[in-house]
Amino acid sequence: xxxxxxLGQFALAAAGLCxxxxxxxIALAKNQHHSNGHSxxxxxxxxxxxxxIGKIANNAVxxxxxxxxxxxxSAGNLxxxxxxxxxxxxxxxxxxxxxxxxxxxxxxQALDASYGYCFDAGLDEYCYWYPASDVVVTDTWIVYSPx
Numbered sequence: 783x784x785x786x787x788x789l790g791q792f793a794l795a796a797a798g799l800c801x802x803x804x805x806x807x808i809a810l811a812k813n814q815h816h817s818n819g820h821s822x823x824x825x826x827x828x829x830x831x832x833x834x835i836g837k838i839a840n841n842a843v844x845x846x847x848x849x850x851x852x853x854x855x856s857a858g859n860l861x862x863x864x865x866x867x868x869x870x871x872x873x874x875x876x877x878x879x880x881x882x883x884x885x886x887x888x889x890x891q892a893l894d895a896s897y898g899y900c901f902d903a904g905l906d907e908y909c910y911w912y913p914a915s916d917v918v919v920t921d922t923w924i925v926y927s928p929x
Contacts, residue, residue, distance in 0.1 A: 810905070812902075813905060813907070814907055814909070815906060815907065816898075817909070817910050817911065818910075819845065819899070819912045819916070820913060822845075823845055823847070826845075826847065828850060829847065830849070831846070832846050832847075833847060838858075840858070841857040841858030841901075841903075842857070842858065845899075850916075851916065851918050852899075852912055853917075857901045861902050862900065863902075863924065864897070864899060865897070865925070866898070866923040866926060867896050867926040868895055869896070870896060897911070897914060898911040898912065900926070902929060907929050
Protein backbone atom coordinates (compact mmCIF):
# COMPACT_ATOMS: atom_id res chain seq x y z
CA UNK A 783 0.00 0.00 0.00
CA UNK A 784 2.84 2.40 0.88
CA UNK A 785 4.54 1.56 -2.43
CA UNK A 786 1.41 2.47 -4.38
CA UNK A 787 1.08 5.73 -2.47
CA UNK A 788 4.72 6.71 -3.20
CA LEU A 789 4.33 5.69 -6.83
CA GLY A 790 1.18 7.83 -7.08
CA GLN A 791 2.97 10.81 -5.49
CA PHE A 792 5.89 10.41 -7.91
CA ALA A 793 3.53 10.26 -10.91
CA LEU A 794 1.70 13.37 -9.68
CA ALA A 795 4.98 15.27 -9.20
CA ALA A 796 6.24 14.23 -12.65
CA ALA A 797 2.97 15.33 -14.28
CA GLY A 798 3.17 18.66 -12.45
CA LEU A 799 6.76 19.21 -13.65
CA CYS A 800 5.75 18.45 -17.24
CA UNK A 801 2.82 20.87 -17.06
CA UNK A 802 5.01 23.57 -15.52
CA UNK A 803 7.56 23.10 -18.30
CA UNK A 804 4.88 23.29 -20.98
CA UNK A 805 3.41 26.41 -19.37
CA UNK A 806 6.79 28.13 -19.39
CA UNK A 807 7.57 27.67 -15.71
CA ILE A 808 11.18 26.79 -16.45
CA ALA A 809 13.05 29.43 -18.42
CA LEU A 810 16.27 28.91 -20.31
CA ALA A 811 18.73 31.77 -20.60
CA LYS A 812 19.34 33.03 -24.11
CA ASN A 813 22.79 33.33 -25.64
CA GLN A 814 23.66 37.03 -25.62
CA HIS A 815 25.40 38.68 -28.60
CA HIS A 816 26.33 42.37 -28.16
CA SER A 817 27.68 44.51 -31.01
CA ASN A 818 28.83 48.09 -31.33
CA GLY A 819 26.28 49.54 -33.76
CA HIS A 820 28.22 52.82 -34.02
CA SER A 821 31.31 51.03 -35.34
CA UNK A 822 29.29 48.80 -37.67
CA UNK A 823 27.61 51.85 -39.23
CA UNK A 824 30.83 53.83 -39.53
CA UNK A 825 30.59 56.58 -42.16
CA UNK A 826 27.07 55.44 -43.08
CA UNK A 827 25.91 57.34 -39.97
CA UNK A 828 26.36 60.48 -42.09
CA UNK A 829 24.11 59.17 -44.89
CA UNK A 830 20.31 59.14 -44.60
CA UNK A 831 18.62 55.84 -45.47
CA UNK A 832 18.59 52.16 -44.53
CA UNK A 833 21.99 50.51 -44.15
CA UNK A 834 22.72 46.80 -43.69
CA ILE A 835 25.09 46.29 -40.76
CA GLY A 836 24.86 42.56 -40.16
CA LYS A 837 22.91 39.31 -40.43
CA ILE A 838 21.02 37.15 -37.97
CA ALA A 839 20.59 33.77 -39.64
CA ASN A 840 18.89 34.66 -42.96
CA ASN A 841 17.69 38.07 -41.74
CA ALA A 842 19.51 41.22 -42.80
CA VAL A 843 20.01 43.63 -39.89
CA UNK A 844 19.37 47.19 -41.06
CA UNK A 845 19.72 50.54 -39.34
CA UNK A 846 17.62 53.46 -40.54
CA UNK A 847 19.51 56.76 -40.34
CA UNK A 848 18.05 60.26 -40.55
CA UNK A 849 20.09 63.42 -39.86
CA UNK A 850 23.01 61.46 -38.35
CA UNK A 851 20.72 59.62 -35.90
CA UNK A 852 19.62 55.98 -35.90
CA UNK A 853 15.84 56.22 -35.92
CA UNK A 854 14.99 52.51 -36.22
CA UNK A 855 16.45 49.06 -36.75
CA SER A 856 15.00 45.85 -38.14
CA ALA A 857 16.06 42.27 -38.75
CA GLY A 858 13.57 40.66 -41.09
CA ASN A 859 10.54 39.54 -39.08
CA LEU A 860 12.40 39.13 -35.76
CA UNK A 861 10.81 40.98 -32.83
CA UNK A 862 12.81 44.01 -31.66
CA UNK A 863 13.13 45.87 -28.35
CA UNK A 864 14.47 49.42 -27.86
CA UNK A 865 16.55 49.24 -24.67
CA UNK A 866 18.89 51.39 -22.60
CA UNK A 867 21.53 50.55 -20.03
CA UNK A 868 23.75 52.54 -17.69
CA UNK A 869 26.42 49.88 -18.19
CA UNK A 870 28.90 50.00 -21.04
CA UNK A 871 27.39 47.35 -23.30
CA UNK A 872 29.77 47.72 -26.27
CA UNK A 873 33.09 49.45 -26.71
CA UNK A 874 32.68 53.08 -27.76
CA UNK A 875 35.55 55.30 -28.77
CA UNK A 876 34.92 58.76 -27.53
CA UNK A 877 36.50 61.79 -29.13
CA UNK A 878 39.08 63.89 -27.36
CA UNK A 879 37.86 66.18 -24.62
CA UNK A 880 39.57 69.52 -24.15
CA UNK A 881 39.28 71.12 -20.74
CA UNK A 882 40.15 74.60 -19.60
CA UNK A 883 39.76 75.32 -15.90
CA UNK A 884 40.84 77.85 -13.35
CA UNK A 885 41.08 75.51 -10.39
CA UNK A 886 40.03 72.05 -9.34
CA UNK A 887 37.77 69.99 -11.64
CA UNK A 888 36.01 66.65 -11.33
CA UNK A 889 35.35 64.50 -14.38
CA UNK A 890 32.15 62.51 -14.66
CA GLN A 891 31.78 59.39 -16.74
CA ALA A 892 31.54 60.58 -20.34
CA LEU A 893 29.10 57.84 -21.35
CA ASP A 894 25.90 58.05 -19.31
CA ALA A 895 23.90 55.41 -21.09
CA SER A 896 24.01 52.99 -23.98
CA TYR A 897 21.00 52.59 -26.24
CA GLY A 898 20.36 49.40 -28.14
CA TYR A 899 18.08 47.52 -30.45
CA CYS A 900 17.75 43.87 -29.38
CA PHE A 901 16.37 41.10 -31.57
CA ASP A 902 14.98 37.82 -30.25
CA ALA A 903 16.11 34.92 -32.44
CA GLY A 904 14.85 31.97 -30.41
CA LEU A 905 17.76 30.70 -28.31
CA ASP A 906 19.81 33.82 -29.08
CA GLU A 907 19.40 37.54 -28.46
CA TYR A 908 21.33 40.01 -30.61
CA CYS A 909 21.78 43.60 -29.41
CA TYR A 910 23.27 46.51 -31.36
CA TRP A 911 24.41 49.33 -29.04
CA TYR A 912 24.86 53.07 -29.63
CA PRO A 913 25.95 56.05 -27.55
CA ALA A 914 23.19 58.57 -26.77
CA SER A 915 24.57 60.93 -29.44
CA ASP A 916 23.67 58.39 -32.18
CA VAL A 917 19.97 57.92 -31.36
CA VAL A 918 16.87 60.00 -30.72
CA VAL A 919 16.38 59.62 -26.96
CA THR A 920 12.70 59.44 -26.02
CA ASP A 921 10.73 57.77 -23.25
CA THR A 922 10.07 54.68 -25.39
CA TRP A 923 13.38 53.05 -24.42
CA ILE A 924 13.04 50.39 -21.70
CA VAL A 925 15.72 49.36 -19.21
CA TYR A 926 17.71 46.43 -20.62
CA SER A 927 17.40 43.05 -18.98
CA PRO A 928 18.59 39.91 -20.77
CA UNK A 929 15.86 37.58 -22.02
